Amino acid sequence: MNNNKMKALYFDGSNLNMVEREIPKINENEVLIKVIKAGICSTDLEIMKGYQNFEGIPGHEFVGIVIESHNEELINKRVVGEINIPCHECEICKRGLTKHCRNIRTFGINNYDGCFAEYTKLPVENIHILPDEISDDYGTFVEPLAAALEIENYIEHDEKISLIGDGRLGLLIAMVLKIKGYDFLHIGKHEEKLKISKKMGIKTEMYNDDIVDEYKYNFDSVIEATGNESGLKTALDICIPSGKIILKSTFNKKINIDISHIVVNEYHLIGSRCGDFKKAIDFIRMYNPPLNDLISCYSSFDNSLKAIDEARKKIKVIINLL
Amino acid sequence: MNNNKMKALYFDGSNLNMVEREIPKINENEVLIKVIKAGICSTDLEIMKGYQNFEGIPGHEFVGIVIESHNEELINKRVVGEINIPCHECEICKRGLTKHCRNIRTFGINNYDGCFAEYTKLPVENIHILPDEISDDYGTFVEPLAAALEIENYIEHDEKISLIGDGRLGLLIAMVLKIKGYDFLHIGKHEEKLKISKKMGIKTEMYNDDIVDEYKYNFDSVIEATGNESGLKTALDICIPSGKIILKSTFNKKINIDISHIVVNEYHLIGSRCGDFKKAIDFIRMYNPPLNDLISCYSSFDNSLKAIDEARKKIKVIINLL
Numbered sequence: 001m002n003n004n005k006m007k008a009l010y011f012d013g014s015n016l017n018m019v020e021r022e023i024p025k026i027n028e029n030e031v032l033i034k035v036i037k038a039g040i041c042s043t044d045l046e047i048m049k050g051y052q053n054f055e056g057i058p059g060h061e062f063v064g065i066v067i068e069s070h071n072e073e074l075i076n077k078r079v080v081g082e083i084n085i086p087c088h089e090c091e092i093c094k095r096g097l098t099k100h101c102r103n104i105r106t107f108g109i110n111n112y113d114g115c116f117a118e119y120t121k122l123p124v125e126n127i128h129i130l131p132d133e134i135s136d137d138y139g140t141f142v143e144p145l146a147a148a149l150e151i152e153n154y155i156e157h158d159e160k161i162s163l164i165g166d167g168r169l170g171l172l173i174a175m176v177l178k179i180k181g182y183d184f185l186h187i188g189k190h191e192e193k194l195k196i197s198k199k200m201g202i203k204t205e206m207y208n209d210d211i212v213d214e215y216k217y218n219f220d221s222v223i224e225a226t227g228n229e230s231g232l233k234t235a236l237d238i239c240i241p242s243g244k245i246i247l248k249s250t251f252n253k254k255i256n257i258d259i260s261h262i263v264v265n266e267y268h269l270i271g272s273r274c275g276d277f278k279k280a281i282d283f284i285r286m287y288n289p290p291l292n293d294l295i296s297c298y299s300s301f302d303n304s305l306k307a308i309d310e311a312r313k314k315i316k317v318i319i320n321l322l
Numbered sequence: 323m324n325n326n327k328m329k330a331l332y333f334d335g336s337n338l339n340m341v342e343r344e345i346p347k348i349n350e351n352e353v354l355i356k357v358i359k360a361g362i363c364s365t366d367l368e369i370m371k372g373y374q375n376f377e378g379i380p381g382h383e384f385v386g387i388v389i390e391s392h393n394e395e396l397i398n399k400r401v402v403g404e405i406n407i408p409c410h411e412c413e414i415c416k417r418g419l420t421k422h423c424r425n426i427r428t429f430g431i432n433n434y435d436g437c438f439a440e441y442t443k444l445p446v447e448n449i450h451i452l453p454d455e456i457s458d459d460y461g462t463f464v465e466p467l468a469a470a471l472e473i474e475n476y477i478e479h480d481e482k483i484s485l486i487g488d489g490r491l492g493l494l495i496a497m498v499l500k501i502k503g504y505d506f507l508h509i510g511k512h513e514e515k516l517k518i519s520k521k522m523g524i525k526t527e528m529y530n531d532d533i534v535d536e537y538k539y540n541f542d543s544v545i546e547a548t549g550n551e552s553g554l555k556t557a558l559d560i561c562i563p564s565g566k567i568i569l570k571s572t573f574n575k576k577i578n579i580d581i582s583h584i585v586v587n588e589y590h591l592i593g594s595r596c597g598d599f600k601k602a603i604d605f606i607r608m609y610n611p612p613l614n615d616l617i618s619c620y621s622s623f624d625n626s627l628k629a630i631d632e633a634r635k636k637i638k639v640i641i642n643l644l
Contacts, residue, residue: 051582092539092562092563095562097562097563097564099563100539100562100563100564100587100588102538102539216424217414217422217424232581240414240417240419240422241414241419241421241422242419242422247581247584247585248585249581249582249585250581250582250585250586254578254579254580254581255578255579255580255581256576256577256578257576257577257579258576258577259554259569259571259572259576259577260373260571260572262569262591262593263569263570263571263572263593263594263595264572264593264595265422265593266422266592266593266594266595267591267593268590268591268592268593269584269589269590269591269592269593270588270590270591271584271585271586271587271588271589271590271591272585272588273585273586273588
């Protein structure tokens with residue numbers, strides 16, 4: 001810690017730059033973390049396009065070491081961190097829905113600096129100690145894995161299921177569903193990405209114009225993880241009436257939909273976002289999923305601007321900070 | 323039946339006219355019905371704007387008398403009729419989802435003539451005999467009442483519930499929820515219509531710009547029955563994150579929505595359409611709901627073109643055909 005300064009990526013609303021910033025100061029409810037590794041997520045890339053009007057240090061998938069905490073037991077522990085920072089005072093928090101707090105701040109996404117920096121801080125309640133048997137690389141997957149595991153709340157093993165989207169989250173969901181024994185069709189647009197799914201023994205299909213005809217009204221549940229407008233359209237086309245469409249994509253754009261189509265076909269659209277970190281950590285311990293297959297490359301922090309620029313074309317890019 | 327001709331309202335894709343048509347011929351699975359009364363529904367008004375690209379005889383809420391049937395027991399019976407006409411052969415029918423049949427035709431709405439005519443026909447399986455204690459007027463409400471009763475599948479008595487929309491369906495839903503003991507806020511835009519709700523002892527509120535602030539993220543379940551774009555927007559504003567928005571509106575327009583807002587707030591959007599006729603008939607018998615309060619006026623069939631034209635400004639308009 002030279003002069004209490006650190007290097008950080010900072011998004012000013014228009015551009016992302018490497019800057020020098022103060023090392024965060026913590027209050028009694030927070031911990032200061034030295035970041036070991038950080039993962040680049042599609043949400044980070046959407047932020048650069050204006051999503052959430054975020055200004056600050058992006059990044060929300062990380063593994064780090066606690067170096068300052070009012071709770072002595074946490075010092076030097078390797079940790080991961082939940083991203084929602086609720087106020088605990090609004091009526092939504094009081095109704096127990098803290099992840100939807102009215103005044104919510106979100107680590108690296110909304111009104112709270114994230115982990116694309118040498119140091120970061122989080123409320124102590126957000127911190128989970130990473131068991132020794134989970135590697136740093138795997139630790140960076142805890143946050144998106146928790147989100148992927150959420151899907152299980154909405155699907156059944158005896159349903160006809162399709163997953164659309166072969167990006168970072170799509171492949172992670174594919175891995176979770178396969179390991180958990182679901183039979184499903186994985187539809188994507190990138191042959192090299194679908195190969196990873198195929199390697200896991202998953203049925204895959206490249207998207208083409210005929211697919212909608214072939215699978216028209218076919219699936220009981222469709223998981224939409226494409227991150228773009230056409231994904232929802234395809235989901236509505238291939239989902240059986242009265243079926244479920246589980247929405248995992250967040251992107252910075254309003255889209256046009258035909259509400260009558262949803263009403264007449266009695267679709268259930270289910271928005272799904274963050275998940276349970278404990279479940280995700282247990283999942284890694286129990287199943288040792290082949291997360292390595294999703295890592296496209298590593299970048300040093302010094303080269304991270306370029307890495308983020310190129311991440312669009314890759315699966316998981318991990319920034320090594322330590 | 324003069325020369326096998328009848329009077330009917332016919333929509334040619336642009337205009338609705340009173341025409342002379344052949345009395346429908348029935349096959350062995352159908353019944354011929356002399357229409358006694360028909361109700362005008364918002365969907366009929368949407369059809370005149372191009373909804374479903376319907377051409378033919380509109381109208382789908384009716385009470386009539388069976389005058390021809392291969393099932394002798396039905397002759398001279400007073401009946402109501404379900405509107406979905408499935409093929410029973412496609413894979414969706416075979417999966418038991420006949421109301422979502424891939425080749426569905428819908429009485430007076432899609433590829434099948436409806437009841438704004440002296441005579442109409444329906445498959446015998448669509449027919450329900452109306453018990454003597456239910457009046458003709460009340461019988462015309464069976465179809466929309468069945469749709470209103472569907473809501474019960476998605477809400478709980480201990481939830482904070484709001485109903486948006488004070489049109490025909492909105493008021494009918496209000497009546498059902500009140501009778502079934504739900505506590506809810508009914509938000510509308512028409513003082514004279516909300517009065518009907520208020521008279522039933524329902525809490526009502528006129529929509530205004532402050533309402534969204536006042537009830538921001540307040541309700542566990544929001545029932546959207548406004549029939550317009552702004553209704554969904556309001557529903558998304560006043561529904562608590564992770565809450566349910568039950569969509570009852572069908573209208574002839576695509577609308578712009580922010581999918582990320584649904585994902586991040588983990589909303590459940592539930593499309594809901596037709597319901598169970600038996601339940602609706604039982605509901606009328608059991609509770610004798612004050613459906614008369616929803617009838618704005620009656621029209622002779624000869625004046626029905628004018629009545630339809632004026633129905634937009636009214637609640638339920640009933641056409642007397644007999």
